[in-house]
Amino acid sequence: MNAFTIEKKNIHFLFDQFRKDYKIYGPTKPGYESTFEEITSIDQLHLDYHSTVLPPKKIFHPPHEQLFTFLKEKETYTTKEIFLEEKTLLFGIHPCDVHALLKLDKFFSGEFTDIYYLKRRKNTCIVALNCVEPSKYSFCYSLGTGPFLEEGYDILLTDIGTEYLIEIGSDEGKKLLEKTTVEKVTDADFHEKERRQKLTELKFKKHMNTQWLPQIVSESLNHSVWSDLGERGGIAGSHACLSCGSCSLVCPTCYCYDVYDTVDITLQKGIRARELDSCQLLEYAEVAMHGNFRSDRTARIRHWMLCKFGAAAGGHNSGCVGCGRCIRVCPSKIDITQVARILRGE
């Protein structure tokens, strides 16, 4: 059996089971905004959410992370790696955010691997939640990254009224459900899922045509939209980019980071750490002797858009998943879907 149902009021059965083996992160709403936080009791969990301020990326690729410590003894340094070996479970992550993780998985593996990200990912169980109420900013449907999920989950939940439909995506997910009280699934439950999917797909306010988009943007390096965005006062409805970097901070596929050392007062020991960085910030491409390869905002916003359209060095692995967070937080109201339309000449 690969599917079950559970009454919404019984969702704590799942939660209690998961808690035995995992530290649980899920959407919660401490104030006005939803956010992904550690959940220690079921009443903190707020599954009816549109989107969170920061994507769950923050759990795998944290805004600040210590890599290793170093200690100087007799003119030689010894180092010690810092790994957090913790089993975590993401409860209620939306399809767009799952797709972002799948992209980052590919990005952080390959010829060179990022041991810090990959270790955490390996220790993580994904309990995804299909999205039935997309936010007014999201456009995952256009990118095939939502609103319903096809891959990348251990367990998948769908709101089908008074119950959740539970689908199993992996052995780990199967094992987790073996000891939980869940109900049998009927054909009607699957029909209800399908009906809700179709209904949700009609709810999107934003769309982005991605066909040939990486090629189009690569061939539009001198398009006037870049200087409009960077210097001249934006495009219809938006102001010029302020280079604040909010878009990369909230983007679930922005991976860039800076590396730096801190030492303690003895100067004999310290920590090498990394911190999320943004190509929108002036210092990002700065080199010694006051060189800067992207000193103007036009070049910076162009690079970010290039990256999100899949045409920068990260390719598809750092491309947009349509979560809409950047549109929501941009103080200049820059809308990536509108930039795409302008580039396409629409």
Next chain:
Amino acid sequence: MKNEYMAYPAVVKKILKESSNTNTYTLAFVNEEKQKNFKALPGQFMMIGIFGIGEAALSICKIDEDGSFSTTVRNVGNVTNTIYQLKEGDKLNMRGPYGTGWPLEELKGKDILIVAGGIGLPPLRGIIDLVQKNRKNYGHLEIIYGARTPEDMVFKYEFGAWRQIKNSRFDLTVDTVSLGSKWECKIGLVTSCFPQMKTRNKNSIALLCGPEIMMRFAAKCLETIGFKDNQIYVSLERRMKCGFGKCGHCQIGPKYVCKDGPVFSYDEIRPYIHPL
């Protein structure tokens, strides 16, 4: 899984003074096993640093028989300044090598033109060494090297030997000469050496390294004498934090300079050099 971020202790075996702000350091990993397995190609680079200060991308300029290598460092900021203070026998930490290096296979049997500006010569020195050692595998060798002043030139102690390389030409130029200093070569930009250049576009490869503006002008001049973009290779510089395609800083268009470069064929990178 390997921790790519880990830097390993290395010892400064030798320091050679090059100019008022530049030294060449011969380095080797402390761990013998690690040193024995160390292999690098001309044009590749290392991430070299001091814990507590940071890391800098530094090109490998010479690889010795025993596997130790040299890097020429110009003192321009935090990390390079700390390296500059080191003495022989001191330790630092490093990881690498990274990057693609010069197209060695492509060079075989061809005439080679080297155009270097300032601190751009060290990454190309491995090629000069290679030609010197295996003279008959390559055609004519021409080196054009420019620096700000005669004092800023690196590897001056090699110039004599380089002039002796059979079937070669070596041309030097500087931007300015201070009053009283001895200078018998040209004064002017690197490109001012081009009219006397012997290398022709047929069966030849040009390797460029230096400030980007210099490389762009040099490439433009080469094109006027018939060089195709795929006969020109450039070594680029960008801000680097990881060295292996993860931190994002070195991006130029769809490429990571650290992983896909730093050496690029000019036809591959040209569209991105100026606008991005």
